[in-house]
Amino acid sequence: MMGKRLLTLMLALIVVLAGCVQTKSDVSGEKEKGDTKGGGNNGKVTIELLGTSSGEADMNIVRDQLIKNGFDVKLNIQPDYGSFKAQRDAGNFDIALSSWTTVTGNPDYAVRSLFKSGGDNSDISDEEVDKLIEKASTETPDEYQETYKQLEQRLVVEKAYIAPLYNSFKAQGVNKDVLNPKTVRLAKSRAIAWETIDFNDSSKRETLALIAQQAIGSLTSLDPIKGNDGSINTLNTNMYVRLVNLTDDDQVISDGSLSYNYAIGEGNNDYYFILRDDINFAKVEDGKAVDTGERVGSDDVVFSLNRAKDKNSVPDHRTYSLHESIKDIEVVTDLSELENVKLSGGEGSIREALEKGLDANITELVGDKTAADSHAGKYQVIKVTTNEPFPQVLNYLAHQSAGIVSKKQVESINTYDVANFNIDKDIPYGDQRTVTEGSTYNNHLYASGPYILVKKNDYQADFAKNPVYRAGSEFEPNISNVTVRFIQDADSALSALRNGEIHFFNGVPETKYDLVENDDKLVLQKNDSNAVAYLVFNAGDRDVAKSENLRKAVLYSINQDEFLNYYQGNKKKAYSTVSPLVNTGNELVADPAKVKEFLAEFQAE
Structure with missing residues (x-):
């Protein structure tokens, strides 16, 4: 009987801990006091990182990079996209793992919905960003390269609205026996x-x-x-x-x-x-x-x-x-x-x-x-x-x-x-x-x-x-x-x-290419893609929404080389969602000294 009671208590505890939305902070999106500026965390800034279980590897890399640069990190890992979206809509994050694939093949699509004021997926309201998006949309490819370069710089280094992680390849495994x-x-x-x-x-x-x-x-x-x-x-x-x-x-x-x-x-x-x-x-x-x-x-x-x-x-x-x-x-x-x-x-x-x-x-x-x-x-x-x-x-x-x-x-x-x-x-x-x-x-x-x-x-x-x-x-x-x-x-x-349960899989992970290539009944198809992974900052009432310094401290903590190493060279560097489409020459370089500088300025605000 004692063993059954102990098992029951343990299961109950697991259910409580696994709940996605339990506290007032979780439901409303309000942060607990002291979460950011170091209350009870040895003076360190705490960043809450939101993502899904399928992106846990990327979350762990980002977490380790932030911790290395003096942050404390709280992971908010959701089991699926629906739960992730609910948490994001509720504002329960400082930074969220995001991705975008330009399925139309043109750079305007890579920015309009995401970054233009009032865009379908945009939390940004910036007149300069809007002007650059509109200007580039009327230009030919020969003309718009410089405009998109300026737009990227505004999005990343000037305002730190996003923090780019990498550009993916596109790969699928096909059952060639079928x-x-x-x-x-x-x-x-x-x-x-x-x-x-x-x-x-x-x-x-x-x-x-x-x-x-x-x-x-x-x-x-x-x-x-x-x-x-x-x-x-x-x-x-x-x-x-x-x-x-x-x-x-x-x-x-x-x-x-x-x-x-x-x-x-x-x-x-x-x-x-x-x-x-x-x-x-x-x-x-x-x-x-x-x-x-x-x-x-x-x-x-x-x-x-x-x-x-x-x-x-x-x-x-x-x-x-x-x-x-x-x-x-x-x-x-x-x-x-x-x-x-x-x-x-x-x-x-x-x-x-x-x-x-x-x-x-x-x-x-x-x-x-x-x-x-x-x-x-x-x-x-x-x-x-x-x-x-x-x-x-x-x-x-x-x-x-x-x-x-x-x-x-x-x-x-x-x-x-x-x-x-x-x-x-x-x-x-x-x-x-x-x-x-x-x-x-x-x-x-x-x-x-x-x-x-x-x-x-x-x-x-x-x-x-x-x-x-x-x-x-x-x-x-x-x-x-x-x-x-x-x-x-x-x-x-x-x-x-x-196992032959599906005939093709569009989305073979970069770390598993060899499993497909070494399987006699499969063939790996690979191509460049317009898919970019990046971090998006909370644009609501959290400190990252109000402080460019805090966003830039996070930005310069990101070391893209570590992502490329983890994925065995099967990722490419990115600067924004435009990166796979327009060669702007922009590149993000991790800089611990800048992180320290921007963190100090944030804490002095």
Whole structure:
């Protein structure tokens, strides 16, 4: 009996200690008195570092570097992203481990959402930062290098809004006994495209599901404008077609998109897209993907992009800042406009550019999508106009948030009042509850892309091929069904790959490359990436929010060489989220003397 009682007490103690939010400080985000300026800590400054269990190695390196430079460190390690976000939203941190991948391949995306005042993911409000972001957005690559250099310096050394850690490579392991590795893409920026993937034995396309993996199982939203994170980027990329796409090395193309061609008008304000007429929306009936009978067309494009750029079109809009450069979206029905507008940076007209490679030249522009007939030369053309010259708009139009949704379907679901939206009673388009197995299941999705999500649970999400997506073309999906397993831990995902439980793993840890390379049934694919890890400072009411000196003391404690050594040279130095895209020449060098100086100035404030 004594042993059982002791075990019960020990288990109870473990439950209490494991609780994420227990104290008033934890819940409200208030700091306990003396936490920062040395109350009870031998006069040392205490820094609370927030992260997830998957980032524990990075947290330990940062902790050791801070301790070496005279700080005390409190680790706040959360088991998953949802718990991490709750802690971050509550302000329970001084510095938080963060990361960003520029999935659009352009530097504006690497800064606008994160650092511009009012940005979707920004805690910064700095007029100089805003000016530099806007200035760079109107410049060509030859011009914007110096502007982004100045922006980085403002973000890092002048104000210490972030502390960069490293730039990652991108690597995935592929089961070459099951999949043809040549069909599995590894793009620098965009999420993986499932439609190209094929089995070695093509006879299994209908009977065997492609099994993929992702870490996050709680999906932000299946409405493409309401999410921009690792839970939905790949899923929405494969569910919604866009006006353009990115190649594996970040070039804008029409391949695999809704447009046959695109062209930029003289002055770089007007962007024209000639639409395909061979894609219909799919829906789910009786657990299968079926044709809705509704073509994807110009009215859906205008509707989708107008709501994408309107902050108030949906509650909790996560991607509006990516599309705020857009002024107007319209359907062009006057053929003479295409003939009279000159092509940017070259000779010829917009019409000539749009007609390149078409089976039939343009004879008529139609406003009704059901009247489009490319074989007869009847096409739909969309014109996107930007507020200022902004060639990088094309990269944003390739992002998953610019996915084309059904105007008819979304309007039929989103009947709530946006200003008075109530999450407890209003079910918006794309809410994961509608695809979750059980009493809440009521799949209302319409997919314009190659796949549609059929159902999900806590362990996986099941997708089916859109039967009316580019049927008969090289872009028709090869494999009929895709299962995405939710495996949070990278080591567990790698084990699942090696055991044949998943067919590929996008995200092989740098320290485990050799395990894949030495496995006879696997192949390691590796590429540069736009992923950057960095520390973000609390911008609320903690001392790091108020004191540049304290932030700079943390900044100069960071030694990037130690990260590179830990990851066996499979990381690169970074200065900001722009680092993988623009060579600014900036570099962060750890400096204990500066740490000591800034700490002294902070404690004297």
